[in-house]
Amino acid sequence: EVQLLESGGGLVQPGGSLRLSCAASGFTFSSYAMSWVRQAPGKGLEWVSGISGSDGTIFYADSVKGRFTISRDNSKNTLYLQMSSLRGEDRAVYYCAKDRGGIVGLEFDHWGQGILVTVSP
């Protein structure tokens, strides 16, 4: 059974940093692309960043480019999102999502339960 478990969320001040982790199990992690998707309170889904399975090709949404860094450790079956220069508009539930294939650009067939990031003084 595929499981994705996010951790590392919490309260951070504007301008601060936070690193999210997503521990994956139940599938061959290195073979699949992964993404981060966020949802602000009461709002819709917004894709944040994605990384391919093996060659590490990375994509970012314009709203986070230069502030967030996605990475993965295939030996630890873990996806990361390093968030810096956080703003109030980054406040959201962040989901880890698994692509159906090895490259970014397919659909998300599994999602984590999400983790809340709050940016406030």
Add this chain to the structure above:
Amino acid sequence: SYVLTQPPSVSVAPGMTAKITCGGNNIGSESVHWYQQKPGQAPVLVIYHDSNRPSGIPERFSGSYSGNTATLTISRVEAGDEADYYCQVWHTSGDHYVFGTGTKVTVL
């Protein structure tokens, strides 16, 4: 930036058919996926590549295209189908995913 437009809400009586549209420029050249999200839960994939159902998704859920609009159809609607629904594409010219604005389906 690329935008996918959905109606904010759709209301439907139990047993009837709900249609949720997703409009975008030249959307026919993209592969459209649909997600269902119930309150407090993560999204669930219900249709991928325009009209394919993942295992475990009822046949009542179907996807189609017409012109610049993709449509998710839920036949014989049940109370348990009440949720928010989002369309999604990978916008190849921008190298990013785009989600639709979302549609809240209410079962009367």
